Amino acid sequence: MRRETQNVLLILLGGAVLKICLNGDFTRYVKPSLHPWLIVAALFTIAVAIVSIVRDIRSGSQSDGHDEHEHTHSSRSPWLLLLPALAIFLVAPPALGADKVLRSGTVVAAQPAPGEDFTTLPQDDAPLLSLSEAVMRAVWDDSGSLDNREIRLVGFIVRMGDGSIDLARLTIGCCAADAAPIKVKLQGPDVDTYEPDTWLEVRGTMVADSATEANGYVPTFTATTLTPVPAPADQYEY
């Protein structure tokens, strides 16, 4: 492959990564703390290509000799750099959703570190909890901090294989490849009217002791109100 083509491919890839960093779409793929490193990496990728192009132009070697060079030392692997660049520019795959939850097994909520106590919930009316925290409390907190407490949760709808409706979020450690689902069984008025991947804010209470070994420690949440909401800017929990 000509070095010119390699350079253009590198600029395209760097530009694609820079684009999702600037418009915020990068949170569909990786954890937010990678943001500055992604920008540095994208700029570096673009910079080495530009330095190379400038050097070629300065030395004035836009000669036919390159064709011969390409012929003798051909490597095709850089062509593959087109795939992620085109995927980002043309398709921009959405954040993972219900399909990923259905493909994953049930993952037991993380156990809090020993000695780490659950802080008391804020006293205000129906505090908004992350799904991870709500499920962790439902499974591991013996003090019953969620019993009879009205809370609010945000997640998307998943229709499970057995016909039940779950409210789910995906947690990621590094990037979307290691996404793991966190979910509650959702009960409430007209829950089965919502399409999968619909984002809802639900208000209600966790059913006490509903997370058992038999159901894979998935607690049940009884909602009194369900409000469709736009998907949050950052769809994963961490």
Place this chain on the structure above:
Amino acid sequence: MDCLVSNDTEARHRAGSTRPDDRTRRITSLEVFCAIIILAIIFSGPLSRLLSGPGIQTGATVFVAVCVQALPFLVLGVLLSGLIAAFVPPSVFRKLLPSNQNAAVPIAGLAGVALPGCECASVPVARRLMQQGVPPAAALTFLLAAPAVNPVVLVATAVAFPAEPRMVLARFLGSMGTAVVMGWLWARFGNLNWIAERARRRSEPRPGVSRWEVFTETARHDLAEAGGFLVLGALMAAALNVLVPASVFTSLSGQIVVGVLVMAVLAVVLALCSEADAFIAASLSMLPLLPRLVFLVVGPAIDVKLFALQSGTFGRSFALRFGPATFVVAIVCAVLAGVLVLGGVR
């Protein structure tokens, strides 16, 4: 394409020595590139519809995620590789490392602690070390140790297993054991001819080429080459991520031998980054600790993404031998470390 030969050739071209006999016009890669871009833009509608099936969409997201996630680490790797090529003469390594290969291997393993990157960063660096005259056995030990035993990974493991601090020690010993044993095995049985010629050739300082030029050209070339193979690995990892049913995890509880083997295979096919795999392992609480430790030791040593990178960098003949050997050694070392530190299967 070989970087050094190509650099020489390119330097010649830049010097203006064209070959008048090669005047025939052919379609060049630049024109192919333009054609692909234009076609992709014209057919972007049907293309996105094609990719909108739920399974394919999940795969596409995972594919982009692996590529995007790996880019900063790959850049770190080529940056180091370029800096070594430009500023660290081979004599430095000859002074630093013992001349005996077997003695150099453990030192290379400990040096791996200092590079807080993932697999993608260590492959270009290991190749560069080899070209700067580091014994191949030591460079390969570094390749295996760097992604597995650096502080970032060990801290992540400690955070993921708050109730089992011994997992950190077990992981460290298992991974370090794998790296050192593979280094010694290479010193004893390895054959330089398995490594592609382009990765072996010593880099010699060339007159008239500035360090800045060596650095940028090396980095640019490594990025384009290794990046391509990384994309290939990401494609495989994304496909397997979608295709491997999660039920394999749950069906394993209680069968320790099968559990160890399946977790080892899963570590290879899922190709998780070494900073995140501890959290996945921690969430599989239906499994005993030993298979999960195997998952953590095998993953950073060999997976599909790494295999693609290795065969691109060192040649297929090398990767086909080194990959399977690493797989077996990593399982054995993980089981030994588990029995020793965790005191059994648990």
